[in-house]
Amino acid sequence: MFSVNIAPIAQLDRVSVYETGGCTFESCWARIHPFESQVVKFMITEFRSHEYYMRLAIAEAEKAFKSGEVPVGAIIVYENSIIAKAHNQREMLSDPTAHAEMIAITQASAYLQNWRLSNTTVYVTLEPCAMCAGALVQARAKTLVYGAKDEKYGACESTVNLVNDPRFNHRLNVVSGVLENECSLLLKQFFLEKCRGD
Ligand code: ZN
DSSP states (O other): OOOGGGSOHHHHHTGGGGTTOTHHHHHHHHHHOTTTHHHHHHHHHHHHHHHHHHHHHHHHHHHHHHTTSOOOEEEEEETTEEEEEEEOOHHHHTOTTOOHHHHHHHHHHHHHTSSOOTTEEEEEEEOOOHHHHHHHHHTTOSEEEEEEOOTTTOTBTTSOBSTTOTTSSOOOEEEEOTTHHHHHHHHHHHHHHHHHTO
């Protein structure tokens, strides 16, 4: 998509430092590379956004962890605003459909007063299962960004790919592996504690 060569790696590594106010970084580039600044700014904004929103999804997953739920969190963003945030509540609600994504989809639809979630980006800490992937297609969500892969239930690549099946009339853009280690570490910790009976 964009060449990472545009910006030095050292600067890309420090992007998170500027999460709350990227102006310093962007204006710096505007000064150094006036003709490329627009492209660089866009690239950095995208990069920062995915990490930034995924961190919020992780914060949701941590809430699930504290409640004894499998730690999965989801955030839905529309026009740079968060319109839904949720975590897995399967145990609390005794509901097999109460996955983070399903709850977030319902919240977002209520907010937009529309079942179509066109032009939304959905951030999830774990690769969505078949139910959630199907719901994302039904909702016509534009982009899915997820962290850790789910080799057992993931339906966006690992087992099947329901969000990019040409037989459906809607497909999502997918970005995977965003903060993958943090997302999977939370899950590993959860199941380790379960095994130990903590
Ligand atoms: Zn699911």
